[in-house]
Amino acid sequence: MDVKEILDFGTTILKKAGVENPRLEAEILLSYILDCDRVYFYAHPQEKVDQLQKEAYLKGLVRRCENEPMAYIFGKKEFMGMSFEVSPDVLIPRPDTEPMVEYLIQRLTNDYPKGAKIFDLCTGSGAIGIALKKFYPQGEIALGDISTEALRVAGANAKQLVKGAVTLYQGDLFAALPKDEKFDVIVSNPPYIKRMDMQALAPDILNYEPHLALDGGSSGLDFYERIIAEARDYLKTPGILALEIGDDQEVSVIDLLVKHGYANIEKHYDLGSHVRCLVGEHIEKKS
Incomplete structure (x- = not known):
C-alpha cells in the first residue's frame, strides 16, 4: 500500500x-x-x-x-514543548494546564530570581513540576504522588527532560514530606471530577486514564479541602498555593481559600477562557 x-x-x-x-x-x-x-x-x-x-x-x-488515547498508543505526550513519557498509570497532560505553568514561571522568575523551593503535588507524569524546572532551572523541585507507578513515570521524565536533581515523594498528599519541610510554592492539579459524573466521561478518559487521578469524591472538592487546609503547614511565609480547578469549581475553591486564610487570590484562564487556576498567598496574619 x-x-x-x-x-x-x-x-x-x-x-x-x-x-x-x-x-x-x-x-x-x-x-x-x-x-x-x-x-x-x-x-x-x-x-x-x-x-x-x-x-x-x-x-x-x-x-x-x-477508544484508547493516542498518547497511550504512542507512549508520549507533548507539554510545554517537551515530550513526556505517559502510561495508563498517569493522567495525560492537557494544553489547558500550560497557562498555569506559564504564569508560575513568570512569577517565580520575577519574585524569586535566585531560586525557590517548589512542590508539585499529585504530580502524575511530572509535567507541571518538570516544566517549571526546565524554564526556571534555579528552582528546587519536588514531585509527590500516592502512586508509585506514577512516580516511576515522573522520575523517568525528570531524568530525560531536565538537568539537576528532582526529589520524589511517595505518599498520600503531604504525608510523605518531612514535618519541617517548607516550600515557597505548592502547585497541584488534583483529582476534581465528581464521583457521580465519572460515568459520563468520554470513553477514552473513563476506560483508560487512571481513576485515582480523576475521582474527586462526591463533591469533587475532597482534595481541595485537604490540600488547602494542610498546605499552610508546608508553605513558607509568604508562600504561594496554585491549584488547577474544574469548570464549575471557581466559587467553591475560592471560598475554601478564604476560609483558610489565603490572601490576594488570583484567577487564571485556560485556552478556552475558563477559569482553570486559582492562586492564593499564605501570609502572616496581622495582629
Missing part, C-alpha cells in the same frame, strides 16, 4: 468506529509510525509503506478504534 491508500483505509476504519476527526487522527497515527511530519503525506502520496510499518499502523488503528 502507498501513503494515500493506507490513509484512506485508516480514515474509513476510524470513521466507522465513531472516532471524531478520523482523517486527522489517521494522519497523526501514520506520522508517528513513519516518523515524519503530516505535510510529507501531501508531497509523497505514492510513497510505499513497508509491511512492518503497515502492521504497526493496523495495530494502532485497532487500539484507537477501542
Whole structure:
C-alpha cells in the first residue's frame, strides 16, 4: 500500500468506529509510525509503506478504534514543548494546564530570581513540576504522588527532560514530606471530577486514564479541602498555593481559600477562557 491508500483505509476504519476527526487522527497515527511530519503525506502520496510499518499502523488503528488515547498508543505526550513519557498509570497532560505553568514561571522568575523551593503535588507524569524546572532551572523541585507507578513515570521524565536533581515523594498528599519541610510554592492539579459524573466521561478518559487521578469524591472538592487546609503547614511565609480547578469549581475553591486564610487570590484562564487556576498567598496574619 502507498501513503494515500493506507490513509484512506485508516480514515474509513476510524470513521466507522465513531472516532471524531478520523482523517486527522489517521494522519497523526501514520506520522508517528513513519516518523515524519503530516505535510510529507501531501508531497509523497505514492510513497510505499513497508509491511512492518503497515502492521504497526493496523495495530494502532485497532487500539484507537477501542477508544484508547493516542498518547497511550504512542507512549508520549507533548507539554510545554517537551515530550513526556505517559502510561495508563498517569493522567495525560492537557494544553489547558500550560497557562498555569506559564504564569508560575513568570512569577517565580520575577519574585524569586535566585531560586525557590517548589512542590508539585499529585504530580502524575511530572509535567507541571518538570516544566517549571526546565524554564526556571534555579528552582528546587519536588514531585509527590500516592502512586508509585506514577512516580516511576515522573522520575523517568525528570531524568530525560531536565538537568539537576528532582526529589520524589511517595505518599498520600503531604504525608510523605518531612514535618519541617517548607516550600515557597505548592502547585497541584488534583483529582476534581465528581464521583457521580465519572460515568459520563468520554470513553477514552473513563476506560483508560487512571481513576485515582480523576475521582474527586462526591463533591469533587475532597482534595481541595485537604490540600488547602494542610498546605499552610508546608508553605513558607509568604508562600504561594496554585491549584488547577474544574469548570464549575471557581466559587467553591475560592471560598475554601478564604476560609483558610489565603490572601490576594488570583484567577487564571485556560485556552478556552475558563477559569482553570486559582492562586492564593499564605501570609502572616496581622495582629
